[in-house]
Amino acid sequence: MRMKVCQQLLSRAFSHRVNSYAVRRTTSDIPATGSPKAGRWSSAQSASFCSSSAEDRKARPSMLKHLSSKIRSTGPVSVSEYMKEVLTNPVTGYYVRKNMLGADGDFITSPEISQVFGELLGVWIVSEWMGAGRPEQLQLVELGPGRGSLAADILRVFSQLQSVVGGASVSVHLVEVSPALSRLQAETLTGKRNMEASSEDDPVYRQGETAARVSVSWYRRLEDVPAAFSIFVAHEFFDALPVHKFQRTEKGWREVLVDIEPADPDRLRFVVAPTPTLASSTLVQADERRDHVEVCAEGGVIVQQLARRIEEEGGAALIADYGHDGTGTDTLRGFKGHQLHDVLSTPGSADLTADVDFSFLRRMAGGGVACLGPVTQRMFLKNMGIDVRMQVLLRNCSDPSTRKQLISSYDMLTNPSKMGERFHFFSLLHPSRLAVPKKPQGLKLEKKSPAPLPVAGFTELGF
């Protein structure tokens, strides 16, 4: 039954617009050489934009100066503190200052490669909203929305499925730390129909409306998003959150810290804390078997918040990222101009990222919600019907360059050696969503108990 629902949603969502495929990247933009281990994806055009902007050059020395004076006054900082400063310092932070996404940025993401990615996530959201009994309110909450492309593609599916979703009051809530990116998201989603809050203290720092009159609000923190039935989406968000790094030593677990290089005060280096820190005493599992561990405490807190909200208000969360299930060790890396970049060099000029530990997220979610996955991006997209969607698009596309782009974006998203197996989908669901349906009273018990309703994307739906 649920299989049929998902298939019907797909064919309804796309039947009227089989030709409306917008090329976001040309084939030459799509990376030919990105290393799957790197997680972030590079563009073939990298050579043309490795030089840094004037803004970049100004930010780097000030970030290094800021970090050095901090270290000089209070001692070496944790890797987590370093990452947080470098990425989200309100003035000079990497995410706060620039648009890093796309061919002329530092890396490229799935929603930027093809609109089909966001469309399939849109179908997933509608199917989960239906699975929850079609609540009157539907909040789409995206964490770290980048350029706003994913939310725009999801909203287009909602409008294609107006006959299904039309009864719900839909609103969009974006959790974004970067004012620069929030302006870009506002442009993508609302055109000029948005304005900044008059007070800096307002938890909603920007508000707007799409052409279809869907309200869009921007927040710095998840806790400011109103409580209501919500579907949360986080694509390449958790990998951008700061991680603590720990190392097993003869004396026990020790935290890795960032210090000034004694021989060159303009350079930073990693050191191992001589004694336990609060983090090394509390964040490493007693039965940990690895010798090097990264723990994203901030990601753990966010997952706890998501789990509590889903348990109390209903809804689901879909987390898509690169990562591992408790096996990764040293994964922290820098990315700049579509190339790997030394984590400690020119802080603030490059992206910093670490693989997501899905086993940690599962542990942090606790027992109040059901967790599904991680499953590979390839499996998720195939289960969501990407092949059928591509066939329809290709059948209706006569322009050779668009066809070429369609095929290469499909390959990029699903090829196991590209993004297909490097990226994973993980979901938190209200426990009722996976509950075995109750049998109507009076029916004789069957020998086999009925299976829980399948969740699209995580179950093969037989397209």
Ligand SMILES: C[S@@+](CC[C@H](N)C(=O)[O-])C[C@H]1O[C@@H](n2cnc3c(N)ncnc32)[C@H](O)[C@@H]1O
């Ligand atoms: C790697 S980008 C991914 C963008 C987008 N989801 C995509 O896949 O194209 C990370 C996004 O998360 C935002 N971000 C990073 N740290 C954040 C934080 N602590 N709170 C809110 N947003 C954050 C960044 O500004 C950016 O929009």
